Amino acid sequence: MAVLKFKDTGHTHSVQRTDKGGSVGIVKTRYCTFALPPDELVLESGEKLGPVTLAHETYGTLNTEKSNAILLLHALSGDAHAAGFHKGDDRPGWWDDMVGPGKAFDTEKYFIICSNVLGGCKGSTGPGSVNTKTGKPYGLDFPIITINDMVKAQKHLIEYLGIEKLLSVAGGSMGGMQALAWLTKYPHKVQSAMLIATAAKHSAQQIAFNEVGRQAIMADSLWQNGSYYGGRLPSKGLAVARMVGHITYMSDSSMFEKFGRQLKNEKQPFKFTADFEVEGYLHNRGDNFVKRFDANSYLYITKAMDYFDVSDGKPLYEVLRGIKAQILVIAFGSDWLYPAYQSQEIVRACKMAGINATYCEIASTYGHDAFLVEIEEESHLVKHFLKKVFNGYEATSEYEI
């Protein structure tokens, strides 16, 4: 498959140091396009899709042996912008606390790659992209995509970047599912994997919450069977979907700590408005989300998550057997969306398959959001795990925490 274009605009490293590690500075998203007709990407469904563009960012420098590359895999609403700042924007990337000089994913040691998933809406090909056959956005003509398809597209990007084998693939939530797909579909391409707050397959509860989100979008009259591009957007529906999502990302105790029963305005009469702080927060999150996310992408990506089953109905240990990669599994105590038992299922399969693995359940009150906020413990685990994978197995009697 030929690569059409690869805008290598480069980015500057203006390293700022703090005791918690520095920032990668100003970064730019780049775009790699491949799978040009007639060499389209063959999807798991058998359908063909092309051309395919993947938006991606890289941080740090690929070493001459090309042995220090790590692929970060984002969750449902994430994007290629994992770290640093876009010019003129004061909000850092989604995993900025974990990526940078001196941080867990140390950009002075490793070459970090992050791309927006296939089906996404942040620069990669998705339902909002223009279908080259019709000249119009795909909408619901966009083929059904799977987690395996996302990973297949990422493999093209990795090969384009000249990387034969990744030092690690790492991600939380849906990112962990992609890491699992990398492990099982391309076991010889990954030296290790970090599976954080994730599952080998969705439970009925997880599918149920996603379905509520999808129904909210499709119930919005502006959704128009997905052909809303160029007109008014189904913002109400997408905002409700995001509100449901946010509830599932927090925990009872984190909501209590953040909002309690605090009212927004004590004097305001009861009018079915956002009276409580928590309501205001959810409205705000919903409203912000519609500015940056495409409703159809939400439908496609949540379906991809729901259909994902890394072992395809077979026992999990069967697909993990023979894998040489080292695995780090992390769960969080109060995460009820991706409960620890789902991580433990992966761990049990690792035991049965004889895989060298580490599992830690981090005590946290942040719920599923913990993988983005419990930085100290997560950094400790990631940093030392990467050190072991990168430098080879070497247990030491000296250690520092």
Added chain:
Amino acid sequence: MKQPVNMRYDAIRPDHRIISSLITAGSSVLDLGCGSGELLALLVQEKQVRAQGIEIDEQAIYACVARGLSVFHGDIDTGLADYADGSFDYVLLNQSLQQVKKIETVLNDALRVGKKVIIGFPNFAYVTARFQIFFRGRTPVTPSLPYEWYDTPNLHFLSISDFTQYCRKHRIVIEQSIFLGTEEEIRVLPNLLARTGIFLVAK
């Protein structure tokens, strides 16, 4: 067991030194209740073992990971069932057997998962403990059983004789047994004079 005067060896716990001497280089080891990974790290260094730990304490997990060890966060009672028979050359239960809930299940699983099992435990019939019970009428607190009755993690209290009898009854073969006093090896009347018993057993 006399070790040459050597600073490095002095820093190693006597029970760890003995367990290391029982293990064949290059083998695979599962340490149940591995704590902060001191013993496993020693075995990786001295015997180049393929090491895996299981540990319940979160902070201990961080210490293990910092040492470069592979470790599963979980309890011993449920930690063994998933392993295939003979998954490891050795399964270690050092100072952890007395803390598991279901001793028989754990021992059976350990003997199934490990080709050999090394068990180290504090001897409840140690002379000081006997003295404290008999003369003072108190629950013993000794260097190998350092806890007060109200804050002990130990669920089972066994003596060296209890364990050897258990092995006879359950047809567990004791291949080697080493008894430790304060620092030195005990060769006579171990059930009375040893603080710690270390057994290499197989089914």
